[in-house]
Each structure stands twice: as structure tokens, then as C-alpha cells.
Amino acid sequence: MFITIACKSNFPTVTLMDFSMFSEICKFLDSHVVLATIDRLFIAANVEIIANDENPDKELCRFEFFEILLRISQAKYRETNIVSTPSEAFEKLLKENVFANYKTHPWQEFRDKELWTVDVNDVFEANLESIRKIYSSFFDPRKKYMTMGDALDLFMKMTPLQLTEKDAIFCHGMCKMTCVNEAEESSVKYKRLQFVELLEMIGRVAEVKFRGTEMEHQLGLAQKIEFILDDLFAPYELKRRDVKIVVDEQSESDDEY
Structure with missing residues (x-):
């Protein structure tokens, strides 16, 4: 809550x-x-x-x-x-x-039921290298991570997504991992965005961006994420990779000979 x-x-x-x-x-x-x-x-x-x-x-x-x-x-x-x-x-x-x-927004439930699925994982796996390039573009000699400010700029100003500040802050907050000791670690845990948290933030943005639209219930989260990646990659001149579907051909067992 x-x-x-x-x-x-x-x-x-x-x-x-x-x-x-x-x-x-x-x-x-x-x-x-x-x-x-x-x-x-x-x-x-x-x-x-x-x-x-x-x-x-x-x-x-x-x-x-x-x-x-x-x-x-x-x-x-x-x-x-x-x-x-x-x-x-x-x-x-x-x-x-x-x-x-008071109605709470799904936090862990969103991860368990929608984000941590095979379909979403396949989309991220296919585009992991490009997402890492975006993440590392915010590095400097003394800073090897993204900050909350970097994340807000990425989703609000630098890409066609043009998220509102309210939605960007919401998605950033919901993607954060638990901070055990807020009295000592909040500036590091909350203000720095780990790579795995960026992946979740992309998923959160996909959920928020399509909320209230005709496609909200027509598309799965994996498909929504693909649209978000298209917009994220555009300013970096990166192309989204489609998921490759591999079909395993089952050979006949010895018992069938």
C-alpha cells in the first residue's frame, strides 16, 4: 500500500x-x-x-x-x-x-502474473543488447548506473513516448526493489535504477501507456512492450528484434522402430 x-x-x-x-x-x-x-x-x-x-x-x-x-x-x-x-x-x-x-495498485502481483512470463522474457532476451546500450548511455567515468532523473528524462523527454511526469514517477517507483533500511540506504536504493529495474520499468510503462485504450485488453504485455521498445530505440537508431520461434522436431523413439 x-x-x-x-x-x-x-x-x-x-x-x-x-x-x-x-x-x-x-x-x-x-x-x-x-x-x-x-x-x-x-x-x-x-x-x-x-x-x-x-x-x-x-x-x-x-x-x-x-x-x-x-x-x-x-x-x-x-x-x-x-x-x-x-x-x-x-x-x-x-x-x-x-x-x-483504499485500492492498491498491483506491485508484486504484476510481476508474478504478467511480467515474469515466458512471452515477456522472450521479448527482453531478443532485445537485451540494445536495452543495455541505452542503459550504459547514461554512464560517465564516475557513474556506472542510471539515476531516477535519467529514467524520467528517458521516458518523458528523450523518446516519442512522452510520458507525463506523474506516470513516469509512478512507473519508476513501482519497478523498484525493496529497500530494507530506508534510514541509511534510501538515496542509493531509490535514486539509482539498476538494469533489471529498467526492464521492469519498461513493462510498467507498457501497462500504463495502453491503459484505457482499445488495445488494453487486446494485446498481451509482451506485445505492448514491443511497441514501447520501438519508441525507446528510435532516438538511438536501434531496431527492435522480433522473437525467434524455435520448433523442436521430435524424433521417433526406439520403441517405434
């Missing part, structure tokens, strides 16, 4: 404005929990005992997002004597407010 919200906000964090919208969707607000309460709890969850450049002062990273949900649950259910324990309040908030009202 946090990934979905952050990808629609200021990835990899969530702004106060976006969290306030999330609060309204989840129906946190009532006579006891008002917007001023959300503002106060947002500030409380952002307090840093030790200054940390990895953690923005006015935005929520993942562990702060969990903390503010806990704080809201206490204000909404425990302090009003609806429940008696912190765990009951938190469970009630999650079940009745969060999970019941």
Missing part, C-alpha cells in the same frame, strides 16, 4: 497534501479526528531525534507512514474508548478504514 501511495506522491516519500487526500479516502476524519489532527500527527511522526539526510523533514518515509497510521488509530478508536488496547485500535483502523476503502 505504501508503495502505491508514494508512487502517486513524491516518491519515495509521501507529502502532507497526498496523505491528507489518503485520509479522506480512508474516512479517517470524523468529529474527533479532523484535518488539524492529521497535521499534528504528521508532524509528530516526522520528528527525528538524530538528524538524517535520508529522511525528509516534511514527508513520510515508509516507517513513518506506519507510525502515523498507528497514531491515527489511537486518536480515532482508543482515545474515544471504542476499543481498549493499541493493537485493537490499529487492527480496526486497518480493516474498517484502510483496506476497505
